[in-house]
Each structure stands twice: as C-alpha cells, then as structure tokens.
Amino acid sequence: AQKITQTQPGMFVQEKEAVTLDCTYDTSDPSYGLFWYKQPSSGEMIFLIYQGSYDQQNATEGRYSLNFQKARKSANLVISASQLGDSAMYFCAMRERGTDKLIFGTGTRLQVFP
Amino acid sequence: ETGVTQSPTHLIKTRGQQVTLRCSSQSGHNTVSWYQQALGQGPQFIFQYYREEENGRGNFPPRFSGLQFPNYSSELNVNALELDDSALYLCASSVKDGRNEKLFFGSGTQLSVL
Numbered sequence: 001a002q003k004i005t006q007t008q009p010g011m012f013v014q015e016k017e018a019v020t021l022d023c024t025y026d027t028s029d030p031s032y033g034l035f036w037y038k039q040p041s042s043g044e045m046i047f048l049i050y051q052g053s054y055d056q057q058n059a060t061e062g063r064y065s066l067n068f069q070k071a072r073k074s075a076n077l078v079i080s081a082s083q084l085g086d087s088a089m090y091f092c093a094m095r096e097r098g099t100d101k102l103i104f105g106t107g108t109r110l111q112v113f114p
Numbered sequence: 115e116t117g118v119t120q121s122p123t124h125l126i127k128t129r130g131q132q133v134t135l136r137c138s139s140q141s142g143h144n145t146v147s148w149y150q151q152a153l154g155q156g157p158q159f160i161f162q163y164y165r166e167e168e169n170g171r172g173n174f175p176p177r178f179s180g181l182q183f184p185n186y187s188s189e190l191n192v193n194a195l196e197l198d199d200s201a202l203y204l205c206a207s208s209v210k211d212g213r214n215e216k217l218f219f220g221s222g223t224q225l226s227v228l
Binding site: 004042043044047050101102103107 | 116145147149154155156157159162170172202204206208216217219220221222
C-alpha cells in the first residue's frame with residue numbers, strides 16, 4: 001500500500017534562514033506524483049510544489065524546491081529565506097496513478113521566529 | 115485564493131443526526147474530491163466525483179455520500195453521525211486532463227459531533 005511518512009512533528013527556523021522538511025514515501029508503482037501543501041490556521045490547503053516520478057530535475061517554485069531522491073524514496077521540501085508568513089502546517093502527499101486521490105502524511109508544523 | 119468555497123465554515127451536530135456540507139468549485143473544474151481531516155492528522159480521501167458520477171472512494175462507509183451538480187457545486191452528506199465524524203472536511207476541485215498536478219482546496223467545514 002502507498003504511504004507517506006513525515007517524521008518531524010514540528011520544526012523551528014529563524015527568519016531568512018533555509019529549512020528542510022522531510023518526507024519519505026512507499027509505493028510499488030513506478031508512476032506517481034508527489035506534492036507539498038501548506039495549511040495555515042485558516043484550514044485551506046495551499047499547493048506549493050509538484051514532482052513527477054519521471055521528472056529528471058528537481059522541482060522548484062520560487063522559494064520552494066523539492067529535493068527528490070528516487071532511490072531513497074524521499075521528497076524533502078526546502079524553503080529558502082524563511083518568512084514569518086511561512087509559519088503553518090506542511091503536508092507531503094502522493095497521488096495514485098490514474099486517479100486524483102492524494103495520500104497525505106501527518107504533517108510538520110513549521111514555526112518561523114524573528 | 116483558490117476559487118473553491120465551502121459552507122458552512124463551522125457546524126455542530128449531535129450523534130445520530132444527518133449533515134450536508136456544500137462546496138462551490140471553480141468554473142470548468144469537472145472533478146471534485148472530498149477529504150476528512152481529523153485533528154492532528156493529514157486529510158483522508160473520502161470520494162471523488164467526475165462529471166456528476168462517483169469516480170473513486172476511500173475507506174468510508176456508505177453513510178458518507180455525495181452529489182455533484184452541473185453548476186460546479188457539490189455536496190457531502192453524512193447520515194447517522196458518530197462522534198468520530200468530528201473533523202475538518204475539505205473539498206478540492208480540479209480539471210481532469212492528461213496531467214493535472216494541482217488540486218484546489220477550500221478552507222473546509224469544521225464539523226463537531228456531540
């Protein structure tokens with residue numbers, strides 16, 4: 001069965017520093033998609049970045065980059081130059097092939113301090 | 115702003131009652147999914163509707179049902195509410211095409227069952 005594991009319940013980072021949020025996944029399917037979402041206290045899930053299993057390069061979206069290590073089945077999110085507004089829950093998710101169903105991890109709460 | 119709106123934002127029900135949650139998707143988004151997010155957990159897939167028909171279901175009992183309408187709105191109905199149904203319910207919409215990387219989530223409905 002497909003599974004997403006996020007081992008960091010909480011992370012602290014100082015403003016303007018970079019932070020890495022860990023995500024490992026388990027699947028036997030060679031075709032899959034990996035996502036990161038941000039969930040502020042308002043509850044809305046905000047899409048951050050996507051990585052396809054066949055993508056040759058690591059995905060980047062502004063200050064967000066995904067460190068994709070396929071052999072290790074990891075898809076860590078790197079946030080550069082952290083901002084106070086980055087404080088939120090962050091979820092890693094995987095999409096099953098042929099569906100839009102997302103399987104989420106348990107999330108990491110990131111707190112950015114001045 | 116994802117263009118997905120959910121109502122109501124909060125709801126309190128008692129055990130055994132029935133509830134209807136509503137979602138309005140972006141125009142043109144022909145796929146809608148519903149997720150349940152218990153406190154401290156990642157969202158869990160309930161089901162998906164594509165062109166007004168159920169198109170995939172997670173591990174939820176039949177008392178969870180849904181409808182999708184031609185005007186890009188949808189409903190999640192839960193009968194015979196149980197205490198464990200207390201959660202944040204998220205609606206997500208997307209356009210079903212060959213490569214749709216993004217789901218657009220609403221802010222959710224917080225359901226409390228007493």
